[in-house]
Amino acid sequence: QKEVEQNSGPLSVPEGAIASLNCTYSDRGSQSFFWYRQYSGKSPELIMFIYSNGDKEDGRFTAQLNKASQYVSLLIRDSQPSDSATYLCAVGAGNTPLVFGKGTRLSVIA
Amino acid sequence: DTGVSQDPRHKITKRGQNVTFRCDPISEHNRLYWYRQTLGQGPEFLTYFQNEAQLEKSRLLSDRFSAERPKGSFSTLEIQRTEQGDSAMYLCASSGEDGRAYEQYFGPGTRLTVT
Numbered sequence: 001q002k003e004v005e006q007n008s009g010p011l012s013v014p015e016g017a018i019a020s021l022n023c024t025y026s027d028r029g030s031q032s033f034f035w036y037r038q039y040s041g042k043s044p045e046l047i048m049f050i051y052s053n054g055d056k057e058d059g060r061f062t063a064q065l066n067k068a069s070q071y072v073s074l075l076i077r078d079s080q081p082s083d084s085a086t087y088l089c090a091v092g093a094g095n096t097p098l099v100f101g102k103g104t105r106l107s108v109i110a
Numbered sequence: 111d112t113g114v115s116q117d118p119r120h121k122i123t124k125r126g127q128n129v130t131f132r133c134d135p136i137s138e139h140n141r142l143y144w145y146r147q148t149l150g151q152g153p154e155f156l157t158y159f160q161n162e163a164q165l166e167k168s169r170l171l172s173d174r175f176s177a178e179r180p181k182g183s184f185s186t187l188e189i190q191r192t193e194q195g196d197s198a199m200y201l202c203a204s205s206g207e208d209g210r211a212y213e214q215y216f217g218p219g220t221r222l223t224v225t
Contacts (some may be wrong), residue, residue, distance in 0.1 A: 003150070032212040043201055043219040044153065049212070055150060056212065088152050097143055100152030 002027040004091050015110050019076040023089030023101055026070070033065055034075045034098065036088040044088055048074060048104035079108045111138070114217035116202050123192055124224045131220045135204030136217045142185050143214060144177060145201040146170070153201055159185060192224045 003026040013019045022036075032051055036044035046087040050056045050063040050072070072091075076083055086105050090098040115134045121127050135142045140161050143152035156175070157167045161182035171177075174192075179185040189196055199221050203214040 008150075034213070036216075037152065043127045043199070046215060051212070092150070095141055095160075095205065097155035097158055097168075098214060099144075100151075100154070102152050102162060110141055 001097045002030075002091070003059070004087050004089055004099050004101035006087075006104045008058075008102055009105040010107050011104055012107045012109055013079050014110050015079060015081060015108055017079050018090070019079045019083065019106055020074075020086050021074040021106065023072045023074075024070055025072070025091045025099070027090075027091065027093070027099075028067075028070065029093050030067075030070075030091045031094055032092045033063070033072045034090040035061075035063060035072075036090060036100075037083075038088055038103065040086075046050045076106075079106075081108050081110050084108045114204050115200055116200075116217040116220050118220055119218060120121055120156075120221045120223075121124035122225065124225055125194060126193055128188065128190045129192060129222065131202075131222075132184055132186050132199055133202030133217060134184045135202070136206070136215060139206045139212075139215075140182065141202045141205045141211075142190055143181055144185070144187050145199055145200045147219075148197075148212065156187070157191045161170055187224075192222075194224050217222055 013050040034082040035048040048063040064073045089105045092098045124180040143158040147153045159179040199219045202217045
């Protein structure tokens with residue numbers, strides 16, 4: 001059974017702070033790692049993906065991958081109230097269907 | 111690139127009725143995935159297609175569920191004899207075959223309520 005674990009939160013951070021979201025996965029054969037943002041009542045929106053160990057930065061977002069520890073994280077710098085959403089970690093192997101965590105609810109307090 | 115579209119966006123049906131949902135993937139995307147999401151959970155995989163071939167079905171997909179992708183374009187997901195436990199958001203995603211082949215992009219979803 002392939003599993004992806006996330007802390008359900010809520011994670012509350014003040015506006016302008018760094019939000020740190022974490023995810024662990026069980027399948028060592030996983031090759032592709034994704035972060036989706038989901039606003040209440042909406043569908044998931046892809047915001048970051050990472051395939052190699054290390055860091056990947058895109059604007060205010062940084063994804064970090066450590067395959068040895070089976071650990072993925074997402075950092076959001078200069079957090080804004082509009083970042084308040086549920087963040088879903090998803091893991092795959094090539095073009096296989098993704099396995100999702102339950103998501104972490106982030107609340108950015110103005 | 112108009113994105114993934116799904117129809118209808120909302121469906122309310124009575125228990126025992128059949129429902130059908132449609133998904134139009136991003137053009138040129140050859141892979142199409144169906145997921146189901148309930149409140150407080152992440153999306154759960156149901157089935158997926160590469161072109162018109164259905165490659166995998168989840169154990170979640172009971173005999174009441176059937177999916178098709180004729181001609182490798184749009185896809186339909188049918189649920190026969192709906193049950194209250196079928197109430198969920200049904201999500202469709204697509205991915206391509208180029209250098210960004212692994213990334214899946216979701217449509218807006220179809221919210222099903224079975225009364």
